[in-house]
Amino acid sequence: MTHSIAIIGASGYTGAELIRLLATHPSFEIKALAANSKAGQSLAQVFPHLRHLDLPDLVTWEQIDFAGIDLCFCALPHKTSQEVISQLPKSVKIVDLSADFRLRDPADYEKWYGNAHVAVETQAEAVYGLTEFYRDQIKGARLVAGTGCNAATGQYILRPLISGGLIDLDEIILDLQCGVSGAGRSLKENLLHAELSEGTNAYAVGGTHRHLGEFDQEFSALAGRPVEIQFTPHLGPFNRGILATAYLKGDPQAIHAALTTAYADESFVEVLPFGETPSTHHVRGSNFCHLGVSGDRRPGRAIVVAALDNLCKGSSGQALQNANLMLGEAETAGLMLAPCFP
Numbered sequence: 001m002t003h004s005i006a007i008i009g010a011s012g013y014t015g016a017e018l019i020r021l022l023a024t025h026p027s028f029e030i031k032a033l034a035a036n037s038k039a040g041q042s043l044a045q046v047f048p049h050l051r052h053l054d055l056p057d058l059v060t061w062e063q064i065d066f067a068g069i070d071l072c073f074c075a076l077p078h079k080t081s082q083e084v085i086s087q088l089p090k091s092v093k094i095v096d097l098s099a100d101f102r103l104r105d106p107a108d109y110e111k112w113y114g115n116a117h118v119a120v121e122t123q124a125e126a127v128y129g130l131t132e133f134y135r136d137q138i139k140g141a142r143l144v145a146g147t148g149c150n151a152a153t154g155q156y157i158l159r160p161l162i163s164g165g166l167i168d169l170d171e172i173i174l175d176l177q178c179g180v181s182g183a184g185r186s187l188k189e190n191l192l193h194a195e196l197s198e199g200t201n202a203y204a205v206g207g208t209h210r211h212l213g214e215f216d217q218e219f220s221a222l223a224g225r226p227v228e229i230q231f232t233p234h235l236g237p238f239n240r241g242i243l244a245t246a247y248l249k250g251d252p253q254a255i256h257a258a259l260t261t262a263y264a265d266e267s268f269v270e271v272l273p274f275g276e277t278p279s280t281h282h283v284r285g286s287n288f289c290h291l292g293v294s295g296d297r298r299p300g301r302a303i304v305v306a307a308l309d310n311l312c313k314g315s316s317g318q319a320l321q322n323a324n325l326m327l328g329e330a331e332t333a334g335l336m337l338a339p340c341f342p
């Protein structure tokens with residue numbers, strides 16, 4: 001059965017990645033692509049690398065005829081996303097890639113994003129989109145909220161360890177580098193080549209990164225008590241990829257065993273042999289997440305490293321994995337791409 005798909009925010013980086021993935025999907029057909037400043041342009045004008053695809057020109061989202069659409073990916077900036085999604089017909093299933101529907105409590109949204117939520121009723125029906133942990137709810141959902149890319153990476157490391165009681169919950173440190181495409185395609189001074197290449201910097205230090213809202217929500221629910229991790233992201237001088245390193249108090253071998261068991265049946269999360277470390281090079285352009293566990297010279301401490309592609313497993317690949325479930329297709333459809341190496 002063929003499913004009709006629309007993408008709003010199709011001219012951005014996650015939009016481009018969605019189109020790339022859907023181009024070879026066996027049963028999803030793109031019927032509409034929407035943009036804002038680039039509405040009216042052809043796909044070849046906006047993305048010359050996709051010029052071989054026979055797809056419609058970009059329009060505004062108001063111009064889409066949603067009567068024929070089964071599922072819409074929404075890849076808009078947060079705040080805009082909730083405004084748009086609350087106006088879409090309820091007959092359309094939605095996978096939102098923004099931050100707007102991730103936090104279940106509107107007060108948490110306001111705390112981390114600085115503005116009141118304008119679609120609280122719609123928020124109430126959203127399912128958090130970390131596929132491996134919300135699979136059953138995602139299958140029946142109308143609206144799925146894609147996770148933050150940093151938030152996904154950290155959760156792949158930490159969720160099984162918190163659930164299993166394997167680490168000291170008050171001593172979790174997560175350090176992370178994210179490639180520049182994580183900041184989107186819009187022009188920003190700090191993303192100019194001269195200011196980004198050949199260097200790196202921490203940002204949102206001091207427990208201020210918005211993805212801490214997701215970590216707090218998810219980890220506290222798992223632990224049954226408040227859990228607050230220390231988290232600092234860094235802007236990496238590369239295009240794609242996230243490399244996260246967690247410093248943990250717990251037994252490294254037990255941690256490796258727990259992660260291996262937790263992901264044994266998963267198609268996209270790979271736990272490496274003990275002592276091996278992942279690299280962004282090994283997951284680039286793919287929906288895989290690699291996890292590596294090592295011991296520390298101090299007994300009872302472990303280091304867990306995770307790598308994934310922020311534009312694929314961290315956003316558009318995850319979104320497609322969820323859409324497959326929502327439309328009753330194989331979860332891996334369109335997603336078994338080998339990483340692009342080197």
Ligand SMILES: NC(=O)C1=CN([C@@H]2O[C@H](COP(=O)(O)OP(=O)(O)OC[C@H]3O[C@@H](n4cnc5c(N)ncnc54)[C@H](OP(=O)(O)O)[C@@H]3O)[C@@H](O)[C@H]2O)C=CC1
Pocket residue numbers: 008009010011012013014015034035036037038039075076077078080097098099147148149181182183184185186310311314315
């Ligand atoms: N980049 C990443 O790694 C990740 C991104 N996300 C989230 O996914 C969403 C999309 O991210 P990304 O693709 O990087 O962003 P981009 O900045 O690259 O793209 C944004 C898209 O939204 C459109 N847009 C912007 N403002 C409006 C508006 N007022 N009305 C309608 N359309 C508008 C733009 O259209 P136009 O270009 O025509 O102006 C463009 O298509 C964001 O919420 C982001 O936080 C989540 C996880 C990872």
Ligand SMILES: CC(=O)N[C@@H](CCC(=O)OP(=O)(O)O)C(=O)O
Pocket residue numbers: 078097098099147148149150178179180181182183210211233235
């Ligand atoms: C390099 C960079 O800026 N990365 C982004 C992560 C992108 C992401 O997941 O964005 P949303 O949560 O806004 O959807 C950041 O750290 O904010």
